[in-house]
Amino acid sequence: MDPRKLLERAGLEAKGVPQSLYGGDISRVYRLGAYVVKLAPNPPLGLFPAEARGLKALAERGVRVPRVFFASEEGLILEYLPEGPPDWEGLARMLAGLHRQREAVYRAEAGFLGTFPLPGGEGREWTEFFFSRRIEPLLQATWDRLEGLGPRVEALFQRPLPAEGPAPLHGDLWHGNLRFTPEGPALLDPSFFVGERGVDLAMMRLFGGFPKVFWQAYQALYPIPEEVEEALPQYQVYYLLAHVHFFGKGYLGSLWKAISAS
Structure with a gap:
């Protein structure tokens, strides 16, 4: 069109x-x-x-x-948002403010990660919710390409993930979905749902990640507990499964590293 x-x-x-x-x-x-x-x-x-x-x-x-x-x-x-100067501290303030918010339950409407369809629903137990609404659909779609890693992914989610409380998330927060404007940072292309902030933090560490100045400001505003930090590779499995689905087996090495670090 x-x-x-x-x-x-x-x-x-x-x-x-x-x-x-x-x-x-x-x-x-x-x-x-x-x-x-x-x-x-x-x-x-x-x-x-x-x-x-x-x-x-x-x-x-x-x-x-x-x-x-x-x-x-x-x-x-x-x-259209015009381009402005980088403001990583402003981004940290905005995201810390978002992630500090609390909602009643973990919740998602039927939506997408890229063009991959994801189911909606809600729940009170985080690990089960995240696995059933985010990991399992991608795992089923990629199983035949995982070269035996599928059971390893399933085993990861047999143990509970840390839970700080249901928070609103961007859901696909890599640098391509960020724009600095004259009024400050703005976010684009969300895969919005209510989950744990570790999901957003994990994506922000992948593929080059965000700079040190951002993380210093974010940590000062909303410190990341050790157990959440340790869970970030496990959350990265979600995004790496999506990359295997969209782009192929070239991402299996990164997926294996995330599983091994979890």
């Missing part, structure tokens, strides 16, 4: 020629003036509405995100 057609469908004025922006491995992203239009070839049903719900949930909890102007099965129209 031409991004201008989605703007017209939303009753918004399309000015100028669409400018391609980086959209990761899933979406085609364009800027038209004040708007960002996200499209994808043959997106799974519910992908863009789920992203819009996640952005709304983060905004309601005090996180800076782009405003959602329109969401449909065909695409998403967001506010």
